[in-house]
Amino acid sequence: MLCRLALGDNAIDATSFTAIRLGSGAVVLALILWFSMPKQPQTTTGSWRGALMLFIYAAAFSFAYVSLETGIGALILFASVQLTMIIASQLKGHKLHVSEWLGVTIAFSGFVYLVLPTLTEPSFIGFILMMSAGIAWGCYSLIGQGSCNPLSDTTYNFIKSIPFVVLLLGFTLSQTSLSSYGVGLAVLSGVVTSAIGYTIWYHVLTKISTVQASVVQLIVPVIATFGGVIFANEVVTLHIILSSTLILGGIIIVLIGQKIYQTQLSD
Numbered sequence: 001m002l003c004r005l006a007l008g009d010n011a012i013d014a015t016s017f018t019a020i021r022l023g024s025g026a027v028v029l030a031l032i033l034w035f036s037m038p039k040q041p042q043t044t045t046g047s048w049r050g051a052l053m054l055f056i057y058a059a060a061f062s063f064a065y066v067s068l069e070t071g072i073g074a075l076i077l078f079a080s081v082q083l084t085m086i087i088a089s090q091l092k093g094h095k096l097h098v099s100e101w102l103g104v105t106i107a108f109s110g111f112v113y114l115v116l117p118t119l120t121e122p123s124f125i126g127f128i129l130m131m132s133a134g135i136a137w138g139c140y141s142l143i144g145q146g147s148c149n150p151l152s153d154t155t156y157n158f159i160k161s162i163p164f165v166v167l168l169l170g171f172t173l174s175q176t177s178l179s180s181y182g183v184g185l186a187v188l189s190g191v192v193t194s195a196i197g198y199t200i201w202y203h204v205l206t207k208i209s210t211v212q213a214s215v216v217q218l219i220v221p222v223i224a225t226f227g228g229v230i231f232a233n234e235v236v237t238l239h240i241i242l243s244s245t246l247i248l249g250g251i252i253i254v255l256i257g258q259k260i261y262q263t264q265l266s267d
Contacts, residue, residue: 002189004073007065012182014062015172019165020183022058024190026158029199033155046156050143054157055164056136064129072122073130074221075115080134081141082108085214088142092210099257100211103250107218110246114221117239141205141213150202158195215254218247
């Protein structure tokens, strides 16, 4: 939502939004890591692969929203994430249980129903960019499942993404367009929803399966929707209630179903 607000109002260009988002995130995470080092020893330093996936996600995401509406962009993004992580799970040898397929189907159906009123025909370039962002985020999440120190890994992933940002700036410097409003949204996106949010996400990833991780992310649009109700005085409709129920119900089915399946295997 922050990205769409900034780019939709032409308050900032896509490259600058990406650069400020990742740069501000790197600075804040580095400070947090530095102050927490006595309590949390540095054991890992992220990876260049993780940094590249983070950069591709952030950059493709920003450029995609130049030509996409919020609803269709979210649909393409989450569909790509879901497919990437489920396919990866299958390749690792984890065959989805019937309950997992049922839960994923219900949750994704609820998500489609949630964004359905806002869907418009996407531009081809926007579609490719957002699909790339979804695949990159799926890969970034998969890498995070092996994290031993989420804060350290996330911090160094952000720091290591900076060279890619500089390279992008070199190609698009002439297109720079800034405003205080756009910069503020980019910093907010980098510091709060990216830096802090992704650290928490890496911590969660070490405790859940790939399938669970893929479907749990569908709760994000539900949170965003109710955030609009709370902070933007938007109205709670039957459409919102039904779609949210489907999404949350599907997630619960996946979480409970997999636990039952694992219990059966152990027995």
